[in-house]
Amino acid sequence: RSARQDPGLAVCLTVTHVDGLVLARSAFHHSINYRSVVVQGIARQVTDEDERRTALDAIVDQVVAGRAADSRPANAKELAATAVLRLDLAEVSAKLRTGGPNDEPEDLALPYWSGVVPVRQTYGTPEPAADLDPSIPLPEYLSR
Template identity: 50%
Template sequence: MNATPLSSTDRTRLGRLSERGLTDRASLYEVLDGGLICHLGVVVNGSPRVIPTGYGRDGDTLYIHGSTGARSLIAGRDQEICVTITHLDGLVLARSMFHHSMNYRSAIIYGTPRPVTDPDEKLAALRAVSEQLAPGQWDVVRQPTRKELAATTVLALSLEEASVKVRNAPPSDDDEDYALDVWAGVVPVHQVFGTPIPDPNLRPGIPVPPHVTDRPNPTHATP
């Protein structure tokens, strides 16, 4: 594991509420590894666009993928992009509307991605994306064909320039508002996996595999 602290640049240095920033790389890994979806920010034909997509991490590289015809990925190869991942852990209800907030863990990564063209790295990147969403699935399904690989774009984004911001606390009201007869606290938010639903075309006798049934729910933070 890379023990180098997170970068400090004009874009990653927090201004307001800087005490919520975490600078250790392990915190970045935790946010990334616990997520299921990221948002890719890119400019396409002069217009900003934010695309939700799957991702995977291998060491200090973040991989995103999509169709070779995806305009966001085509544009992303030639410019700086940003990728964000956010976990919503709780709704913070205060005594005043001004101090309502959310408990969250978030990360943002900046950089210019590189297209992945090496066949071995491309397969490893796709495996990382698959394992992020469905651990264990890569090893039991048919592997991509050469045609499918040719139809897939993979971008690699370095984690060199990144920031992490976390809130995990009860409400922070003004001193005079603590005397109000208003309930205040945190409503936790949990993401859970439901019971697997078989494909209607599934052949009889094929059970749900253990890596699907035994998958733990995502972790969450509590104040």
């Protein structure tokens, strides 16, 4: 069927990223700092092979910039086994929390630590595959 005939599938996608643990003097007021988005829309399958390859390259490069050009492209079997969807947005909402704890005024003099413990996600040192030819250098984009 053509994309015009494809009614698509109604979807809701939610992503939350935790930025920190908010520790108040009272356990009741503990919280988290976060960024969250909710997307509602219609998902449709991308059938054009060039569009599919471009989308897959974009996903790879989003994870590690420059990697799509520095790896073998999907072969016909891999491409056939992978669905690529386009999401036509109908509604999007975002919510976030930042800042420190909201302690009660009467709790401020209590002898309990209060503050934010940042949550970080970082990349570690690349580890070569056990069967990697030792003459193949670490790509520049992984040494940044």
